[in-house]
Amino acid sequence: DGCGHQAEALARLDDLDRQEAARQRVQRDDAAYAQARREDTGDSYLAYLGACADNGCGHHVEVEQALARKLKSATEQEKNRQAALDEALYTSAQRANTETAFRQYLNNCQATGCGHRSEASAKLAELEQKAAASHQAALDEVLYTSAQRANTETAFRQYLNNCQATGCGHRSEASAKLAELEQKAAASHQAALDEVLYTSAQRANTETAFRQYL
Numbered sequence: 024d025g026c027g028h029q030a031e032a033l034a035r036l037d038d039l040d041r042q043e044a045a046r047q048r049v050q051r052d053d054a055a056y057a058q059a060r061r062e063d064t065g066d067s068y069l070a071y072l073g074a075c076a077d078n079g080c081g082h083h084v085e086v087e088q089a090l091a092r093k094l095k096s097a098t099e100q101e102k103n104r105q106a107a108l109d110e111a112l113y114t115s116a117q118r119a120n121t122e123t124a125f126r127q128y129l130n131n132c133q134a135t136g137c138g139h140r141s142e143a144s145a146k147l148a149e150l151e152q153k154a155a156a157s158h159q160a161a162l163d164e165v166l167y168t169s170a171q172r173a174n175t176e177t178a179f180r181q182y183l184n185n186c187q188a189t190g191c192g193h194r195s196e197a198s199a200k201l202a203e204l205e206q207k208a209a210a211s212h213q214a215a216l217d218e219v220l221y222t223s224a225q226r227a228n229t230e231t232a233f234r235q236y237l
Contacts, residue, residue, distance in 0.1 A: 052078035059086065065093045102136075109135035116143060122150045156190075163189035170197060176204045 052075060059071040068086045075083065109132060116124040125147040132140065163186060170178040179201040186194065224236040 048078045049081060052081045056082040056086065060089075063089075065090060065097070068093070105135045106138060109138045113139040113143065117146075120146075120150075122147060122154065125150065159189045160192060163192045167193040167197065171200075174200075174204075176201060176208065179204065 055071050055075060055078065059067040061067075068090045071086050072080070072083060075081075112128050112132065112135060116128040125143045128143050129137075129140065129147065132138075132143075166182050166186065166189060170182040172178075179197045182197050183191075183194065183201065186192075186197075220236050224232040226232075
């Protein structure tokens with residue numbers, strides 16, 4: 024018949040081939056997307072996006088949305104994990120209740136969000152203050168005990184002059200003891216002077232000398 028429509032037939036065949044190829048690409052793309060959804064992991068969705076260019080990436084919007092959800096979920100899970108770890112670290116510091124434990128929490132909590140930074144800092148300051156007070160009290164006790172052992176005016180006066188740095192926990196006792204020793208020293212000095220004066224009168228053995236003593 025002369026094939027008067029050869030060109031149209033060939034064009035139609037090309038068109039049908041293209042349609043078939045497009046249909047197959049859609050099928051492959053749908054299959055790849057279905058596989059990614061079945062696995063439902065970040066890696067499976069990334070694998071779809073990495074391979075879908077030849078098949079038209081017909082589901083890239085859904086896959087990108089799924090990845091965004093996965094990322095958000097993973098971020099929230101990581102935050103929850105960090106918060107739980109931070110809580111555990113702070114609870115451990117609370118149980119130990121030492122300067123070292125709270126200092127260690129503060130030094131390491133950057134990785135867990137430092138959810139208890141303010142409480143730990145306040146507790147550390149409190150413990151440091153208590154330790155300083157305890158050290159002062161112990162030193163004050165040593166200084167006062169040393170003064171007691173010496174039991175001299177000089178020792179108790181030295182304690183009173185230097186105890187501002189240690190809290191003067193024994194100020195009243197030291198002051199009382201110093202006053203007592205000063206009184207005794209004064210009385211002893213008077214008695215000794217009286218003895219000297221009387222001995223002098225005895226040596227002179229005259230009315231004038233004894234009258235002078237009296």
